[in-house]
Amino acid sequence: xxxxxxxxxxxxxxxxxxxxxxxxxxxxxxxxxxxxxxxxxxxxxxxxxxxxxxxxxxxxxxxxxxxxxxxxxxxxxxxxxxxxxxxxxxxxxxxxxxxxxxxxxxxxxxxxxxxxxxxxxxxxxxxxxxxxxxxxxxxxxxxxxxxxxxxxxxxxxxxxxxxxxxxxxxx
Numbered sequence: 001x002x003x004x005x006x007x008x009x010x011x012x013x014x015x016x017x018x019x020x021x022x023x024x025x026x027x028x029x030x031x032x033x034x035x036x037x038x039x040x041x042x043x044x045x046x047x048x049x050x051x052x053x054x055x056x057x058x059x060x061x062x063x064x065x066x067x068x069x070x071x072x073x074x075x076x077x078x079x080x081x082x083x084x085x086x087x088x089x090x091x092x093x094x095x096x097x098x099x100x101x102x103x104x105x106x107x108x109x110x111x112x113x114x115x116x117x118x119x120x121x122x123x124x125x126x127x128x129x130x131x132x133x134x135x136x137x138x139x140x141x142x143x144x145x146x147x148x149x150x151x152x153x154x155x156x157x158x159x160x161x162x163x164x165x166x167x168x169x170x171x
Contacts (some may be wrong), residue, residue, distance in 0.1 A: 003028040005127035008144075010137055013121045017107060018099045022125050025132060026098050032057020039094045043134070045109035046084030051143060052126075052133040053106050060130050061091075102134075111136045 009022040021029070026039070033039050042061035044054045056064065064085060071078035092100045102112070102123075112121050122137035126144070135143070155161065 046088030
């Protein structure tokens with residue numbers, strides 16, 4: 001079974017905009033970039049509707065790129081995905097202490113202002129199996145609670161959330 005990004009971790013962003021990647025996430029990133037001496041991460045900050053940055057292993061980013069390449073060259077779908085998932089992204093190296101420096105566009109996407117950095121903002125790393133999301137802590141707290149409540153409200157009364165895994169349930 002392959003490694004997965006799971007759980008939620010709150011990390012402090014220091015005055016130089018550096019943040020430590022949780023150890024459990026670093027192991028997954030290492031598995032997704034086995035040939036590189038310094039592990040890397042791809043951060044996608046496109047899609048202005050999202051309040052977070054989506055983060056991929058190198059292998060995960062390559063798989064995403066292959067899916068986009070299979071779309072018709074010049075098609076609206078391909079151009080939309082190229083702009084939002086490829087152009088509006090950055091590849092970062094993880095330093096020897098397990099940290100990355102959050103680029104200004106990533107900080108802007110997450111709502112982490114220069115003042116927040118100076119005060120030592122908190123960021124949340126939220127696992128999502130093949131990817132993880134990077135959020136500003138207070139935004140994450142508000143959004144995840146709202147989304148979780150909406151998820152459960154969408155289920156018919158008495159239906160267990162695990163039934164969503166069943167192909168024959170139709171939920």
